[in-house]
Amino acid sequence: MPKYDLLLKGGRVLDPSQDLDCVCDVAVTKGVITGMAPDLSWTDAGRAIDVSGTIVMPGLVDFHTHAYWGVCEYGVDPDLTFLPRGTTTILDVGSAGAITLPGFRHYVVERSRTRIKALLHVNTAGMTHSVGELIGLQYLDPERTAAVAKENADLIVGIKVRLSRNVAGENDWQAFQAARKAAELAGIPLMVHFGSSFTPLAQVLDAMRPGDILTHCFSGRANNIMDEKGRLLPEVWAAVRRGVNVDVGHGMGSFNFDTASAALKQGLLPTTISSDLHAYSQPYPVIDLLTVMSKFVYVLGLPLGEVVRRATAVPAQLLGLADVAGSLRVGAPADVAVVRELAGQFELWDADKNSRLSPNLLTPFLTLRAGEVF
Ligand SMILES: [Zn+2]
Numbered sequence: 001m002p003k004y005d006l007l008l009k010g011g012r013v014l015d016p017s018q019d020l021d022c023v024c025d026v027a028v029t030k031g032v033i034t035g036m037a038p039d040l041s042w043t044d045a046g047r048a049i050d051v052s053g054t055i056v057m058p059g060l061v062d063f064h065t066h067a068y069w070g071v072c073e074y075g076v077d078p079d080l081t082f083l084p085r086g087t088t089t090i091l092d093v094g095s096a097g098a099i100t101l102p103g104f105r106h107y108v109v110e111r112s113r114t115r116i117k118a119l120l121h122v123n124t125a126g127m128t129h130s131v132g133e134l135i136g137l138q139y140l141d142p143e144r145t146a147a148v149a150k151e152n153a154d155l156i157v158g159i160k161v162r163l164s165r166n167v168a169g170e171n172d173w174q175a176f177q178a179a180r181k182a183a184e185l186a187g188i189p190l191m192v193h194f195g196s197s198f199t200p201l202a203q204v205l206d207a208m209r210p211g212d213i214l215t216h217c218f219s220g221r222a223n224n225i226m227d228e229k230g231r232l233l234p235e236v237w238a239a240v241r242r243g244v245n246v247d248v249g250h251g252m253g254s255f256n257f258d259t260a261s262a263a264l265k266q267g268l269l270p271t272t273i274s275s276d277l278h279a280y281s282q283p284y285p286v287i288d289l290l291t292v293m294s295k296f297v298y299v300l301g302l303p304l305g306e307v308v309r310r311a312t313a314v315p316a317q318l319l320g321l322a323d324v325a326g327s328l329r330v331g332a333p334a335d336v337a338v339v340r341e342l343a344g345q346f347e348l349w350d351a352d353k354n355s356r357l358s359p360n361l362l363t364p365f366l367t368l369r370a371g372e373v374f
Contacts, residue, residue: 005029006371007045010052011338016309017058017316017327026056028334031371036330049373051338054365057308059088059335061315061326062289064215064249064274066127067116068095068104073129074278078114081277083374085288086337086364089316089325090114091274093191093215093249094121094160098141098148105155113369115335117319119160119191120149122179127160129280132167134175142178146185157319158213159183162193163204164221173199180207191247195219195254202235210243213318217246217270218263220256220352225263232266240268245318250292250351251276252285257350260300269302272318273310285349290339290362295348298358336368 004027013024013036027035027045042048062082066074072095082090096104101120109116123133124141134140149156161179163172176192176199183190191213194201201223208214217225225236240246248255248270273296275281275289286292293311296302316326324333339362346361367374 002046003044004034005046007040007042007048008051008056008336008338009042009048010050011054011056013056013328014305014308015058015328016305017313018329021305026328026336028368028371031334033328033330033332033334036328049366051365055339055341057337057339058312058326058328059337059367059369060086060289060311061089061319061321062087062274062277062311063091063247063272063315063318064093064276065090066095066278067092068108068126071100071103072096072127074127074280076277076279076282078108078112078116081282082114083367083369084364085290086339086367087289088115088335088337088367088369089319089321090116091157091315091319092116092118094119094162095127097121097124097126097139098144099124100126101148101152105152109155113372115325117157117321118155119158120145120156121160122175122182127162132169134162134168134171137171137174140175140178142182142185145182149182149186149188156188158189158191159186160191160193163197163199164193164195165198168198170198172197176204176207189213191215193249195221195224197223201225202233205235205239205244208239208244211245213245213247214239215247215249216251216254218248218256218260219254220259220350221253224259226259230262232263232268236268245271247272248274248292249276250274250281250286251278252281253351255351257299257354257356264300264302270310272315273307274315285351288364290364291348294358294360294362298360299348299356334368334371338365338367339363340365
């Protein structure tokens with residue numbers, strides 16, 4: 001019997017959870033990482049793949065996705081969408097509400113190879129697209145939302161609310177307060193989607209608590225994190241100091257190169273770098289999380305290791321999954337993203353139709369999920 005089922009030979013292993021950046025072989029046995037060393041022998045492995053010239057990262061953890069395919073209009077099929085593109089763990093952010101969660105668990109979470117955690121929408125019918133889910137508030141029910149979140153604590157890690165004008169109209173403050181209440185009753189964080197909202201962002205930020213998440217943080221839309229002179233709002237700094245997390249959530253309307261660049265220059269780093277990949281954003285401009293990460297590395301100039309950390313170890317920890325995701329340490333499930341760094345000229349687009357030329361692009365080569373090759 002070979003010692004290992006699978007050997008990934010000769011890649012650059014980049015694992016911020018272990019402060020590791022080296023050319024190393026990675027061995028996998030029974031779906032678990034069982035070895036990492038510069039020269040593991042081919043002859044000890046049932047199968048070996050030459051990954052020299054690639055970057056071997058922990059399977060990506062995407063902190064903002066929509067995966068309730070066939071029920072929520074935004075939903076994509078997780079296994080078809082994420083696993084071939086380096087992402088092995090996702091957070092679905094509020095596709096389901098208290099009424100529709102059982103279907104999400106049964107038809108999506110339990111049947112997917114992708115590891116899934118979710119936020120529960122404070123709208124009990126979940127998220128909708130054609131008509132914003134909070135234009136009417138008939139389905140707003142913080143008590144029921146909190147109760148269902150508690151009953152499903154293995155899956156639900158937070159509450160979600162969307163506050164843009166097309167989603168909530170002028171109801172956004174009322175919806176926010178209901179979501180705030182649900183999160184408090186359930187004792188879990190709240191994720192706030194922001195952009196072109198009715199209520200000023202400063203008012204919302206002041207009501208956010210440590211552990212809460214502001215998503216779409218680098219939106220270029222009206223009422224964003226900047227004042228009219230392009231300086232970060234003092235309320236943003238106050239929230240970050242209190243322990244509020246800021247998440248990228250690129251999507252189709254919520255990432256602007258100028259906002260991101262100005263925020264980074266003023267010292268605001270996103271806690272998590274996520275895609276907001278959904279049925280409408282995936283074809284353009286998101287494509288996948290690696291493309292979003294490429295914008296931060298090659299256009300905005302963040303170090304690759306810091307970008308990988310914010311798409312692996314940090315979100316894994318926020319999801320309570322640090323033991324099983326976001327790391328290549330020996331003993332962890334073999335969730336691995338093998339990534340190529342292409343060189344050339346690549347036109348990368350933000351969500352406001354601005355493009356930048358990039359000399360490099362991260363693209364998927366292969367993914368392992370619990371040792372299985374995709
Ligand atoms: Zn989203």
